[in-house]
Amino acid sequence: MSLVNYATREITCKIVYYGPGRSGKTTNLQYIHSRVPWDRKGEMVSLATETDRTLFFDFLPIELGQISGFTTRFQLYTVPGQVYYNATRKLVLQGADGVVFVADSQKSQLEADIESFRNLQENLLEHGIDIRDIPVVIQYNKRDLPNVLSIERLEEELNFRNVPSYPASALLGEGVFDTLRSASEGVLRKLASKLDVSFELKNGERIGSRGR
């Protein structure tokens, strides 16, 4: 659920990095955390197992800056990729404004990618969201490794809705910000289309005053 605060002129949106285990979701956030200036980010919180696999989520708040006088912030989350943790994956997806699907480009991981994408659709549906109604960006990660599938093949297998997609090597930082930019744009465009509507009290009585 994106939050628009007219009093302090702030917009806060939630983007969830989704994908199979070890596809590089946490690495995306770590790279973003390493590059965003200190005054535009918070601490990166990682709830991980003792072997550094994501247990619940990673969380990174970042500030993009001002758009139309609104300070725009994103809360970036990852989900645990392992099949075992579907219950927690579903919880993290709750309230998401956009999704980055991080696919592992290696040939051996194609089935895991497809299964995870199917799982994303199912979990969104359980929250009452059709995947066609939420901004989704696909990242084909690990392009620096040998034995990767061609982008064309991956597009064929995963991107049948023709959403924006980017090749990436998150470990090297390649494609990380292209992906984030695209997801941010998708989320904010969707938000803009509804920006003319706000809440007021049902009976016409107001608390506080409207400044604009």
Add this chain to the structure above:
Amino acid sequence: MERLDLREIQNAFEGPLEQFVRDSGVRLAVLINRSGQVLAQHGFDRFYDLIGVAALAAGINASSRALAGQLGEDHFEHLHHAGQLRQLFLGRFDSGAGELMLVTVFDDSSSIGLVRVFFEDFARRIRQLPAMDAARSSVSSREFEAELESSLDRFFQDLIGG
């Protein structure tokens, strides 16, 4: 995409929160929604500490609800964690603005009994706020969209170039 706009209701949340802090003697208090977004707060100096706490508390609330579901309950009312010096209380309640949660930290200047009593009072005040409905706002979506692309270009050039 769900959305919550807060101009009119923000002050309404802050009043009861300040009252709760005064009555119960807690050190920190933050009111969040189910997604972990901050609606009102007291006592946090650093913005990013605040939203880290909010995100973690929303995670606790979500997993607690899921556990409750597996036990045949709709939800658990409160969660309480006691440390050596500080204690954490998380209380959820339904309101006109959806499911909300009060996260509060206290030390020996308060007690769990006191916090629970005044939490109930706080939740009642929030529930008594008039319901919200959709209305027009003067913020222009066209203006926002027009600025969007150039703003994003600028942000990401800063990040990549910096």
